[in-house]
Amino acid sequence: MIADLRLARARLDRRRLLAAGAALATGALAARAPRAQLQLDITRGFVEPMPIAVSPFAGDGPGARERGEALAQVVSADLDSSGLFRTIDRRAYIQSPEELRGIPRFADWRAINAQALVTGIVRSAEPLAVEFRLWDVFGGNQMKGLRLEAPSVSWRRVAHKIADAVYERLTGERGYFDTRIAYVSESGPATRRIKRIAVMDQDGANHAFLTDGGQLVLTPRLSPDVEKIAYLVFRPPAPRVILRELASGREIVLGEFPGMSFAPRFSPDGRTLLVSIAQSGDTDLYAYDLASRRLRRLTQGAAIDTSPSFSPDGSRIAFNSDRGGTPQLYVMAADGSGVRRISFGSGRYGEPEWSPRGDLIAFSKIDKGFFHIGVMKPDGSDERLLTRAYQDESPTWAPNGRVVLFSRQDRAGGRTRLFSIDVTGYNEREIPTPLDASDPNWSALLP
């Protein structure tokens, strides 16, 4: 397990932190001048990333230095990928990792305009024991210190946890680097596409296929504890949802429902799985209690009700329905009562995904020939479109509610790939996968 013992209490400007936190709750950046503290403010969209130095970690004993090098690389890549930081080329560093075992010479780091500095020491390579510190270069003090231990196979997780700690301390928001992504890997011609469920770390490492492509599989969803995965499999006699334990690979076919059952979604407490069941041309939402195996119907009527998403507190469900003639977004109480339509803009909406923060609902929308990923408040107000492309689909949130991952299909090449974008609409970037990719699902922070 990973121990979190604070080596030294960073001297915190409590008031400033709170202020930053409040601004963060509204979500982009206006950095205040000399101190290494970002203020995120959604109304401010885009800012130049904060320059930060991540020194290779020093090492005690065999293999420790190489590991320290690798850890620093993963931390740098994580921070860069957020778009909020820019790690300074290490060739510009004046102090060596060994010199950085003590208090840094801040003047050396101010000289290259680093606002913050990450240093570390690998105390032992197996099991891996790492100490790292985050320094405010202009303030000249330590902002964070952590000691982490883990079996060396999990070394990348250690690096992600460090990146999360840095992100959290500098932005005031929770990190999202120690997470995984489940998705559908695609290959072959469009008319006979081969699809496999795959999972990987948020940065693409530790990639693994869970299914072999023999059966058509779609829409994977990770459980909140990231121990199980639910997905749709086309297995006779009807397409249905499979629940699989990630560690053991054990599979449970979910209930013998009368028609096709699909679109699985976990409740925030992991106890309930929402599914859509199609029967005689009508599709309705059901809540399936995983412990009691009881099925409760939530919607009815001659319409399509699908793509549900729980609010983070579990009290409400957003979903997609064509009860109004075209696919639109609706919100109801978790028991199915009080249905209210929330999307009234032009176009056809789908795939509502409630932010883990609760403040926004991401969705996909097709309007005038283009697909968009967008966000709106849960009451339907303040719709903002983040992307526009031939086909953008399947939004899923980073656990801190600041980044949206989605799949994009090109019109020309027909390729389908994963992209992420900041909720402000900036920092769109591709998440590389070995083959084509669709239906992404971003896990919660790993326990």
Place this chain on the structure above:
Amino acid sequence: MRAKLDPIRWSAGAALAALLALASPAPRPVLAQSLDAQRAAAAVARVVELEEELRRLRGRIETLELERDELRERVERLEERLATLEGARPEPAPEPRPAAPVVSRGGPPPSTATAPSTPPAPVAPSRPSPPATAAPSPPAPPVAATRPQAPVEADLAARRGYVLGTIPREALLGTEPGPAATPGPTPSPAPASRPGQPGAAQPAPSQQAARTPPGGTTAAGRWAAARELLQKGAWEDAEEALRRFVEDFPNDPNAPTAAYWLGETFLVREDWQNAAATFARNYRTYGPEAPRAPDNLLKLGVALARLGDKEKACQTFAELDRRHPDASQAVRQALARERVAAGCA
């Protein structure tokens, strides 16, 4: 094996068939089906169409309900406003000076209490400019208390959902884009005195109202002070400081940038009219080569779009596209997004 039964629809079909049998003449030419089967099938197909029609109608109702709710809300707001007008007559300025209509500078909300009954003609809440002698002059917010104000403002802006878009941090720090070179004007390394002192080295913005603009008499000082206000999100004060900076130092190299930010202070407060006017004036005054020229056009378009003038907004966006193909990536990205948002072709 697994037959999916749909008895309801079939019987509905049969019922409809019976009805249709009375009404409609023989259906299309037959292959091998009996006339009855033909009618039943036609009815079944009709059910699908009816269901689609039903959903469309329901959608129409949903939209109408929304419109009704919005109307109701608007009426309620109107009634409230009427009530205020009829009841407590609006506050007068402590010293009515209808001349010199200095555009609203958010002071504290006018007190309705002691108001003598002279309703000021101008509707705009114009605060008498220099409170001159009046001792209880509308107080500028105490200096220390300005700090927590920023998040609140930001939060407000966020709740309105307006995205300002591109603000390179350098702009706030003072150096125009370029690589993030100097860390800011006041590096002042004095680690010991740091913690707990908000804005240690700030040239405390003494907001002695409009009289003496914060930042002293030098251009540099005034510019720094105006930026300070921007950073804090004190939009009203920033507006005033920026306006006076532009007036007092029209030839300062920072004047175009200041003028741009002046527009932003309106934008963030959703004063689209003033925002549009400012951005348009900036573009005319400083020309297409000036720093911030593309930003001015972009924001002009945004403001126009918010004013509901889609056509002019889209023209402005097109102009930006045409005249500034080399605008920064941030501007280009924002342009693309705003065009979509405005619904430009």
Place this chain on the structure above:
Amino acid sequence: MSTKIVSALVGLLLLAACSSANDTATGAAAGGAGAGAGVPGAGGVASSELGGPRGQVTPGTQEDLEVNVGDRVFFAFDSAALDDAARQTLERQAAWLKQFPAVSVTIEGHCDERGTREYNLALGDRRANAVKNYLVALGIAPERIRTISYGKERPADPGHDETAWALNRRAVTVVNVTN
């Protein structure tokens, strides 16, 4: 480019097929069966499987259904309504099914790619059921008809234009092999 023209022609043929019962042109075989079916851009030729000359088709088989009856119907965007052409095809299918009472079929509902994955799964189900209900009303026993939706997962035409989309919004009647 020419792929589009060819597939457009195929589309027209398919739609025209409704009036003549014995056309031989069909779109890509059901489910895109067979190796190398309809490779896009390969010299612009859309390969579509032709049944043998009329007399050689084995009655009561998928081939018979495709060639002599028409195995699929098409839908408007986001609709499961059966137009006149579709109804005529289904009437022929019903007659054919009565001719071969041992045959059971699966109706596959499909969509174009211009909708979300999950919504399209539901829409495909709605289309398949519209077809099933029509056939049942025409006197076919419901036990002989299964439905399945593929959503947008199995396009007949891999293209990305209106012609391809129109060809992909379909319900295909497939003869069950083991019964």
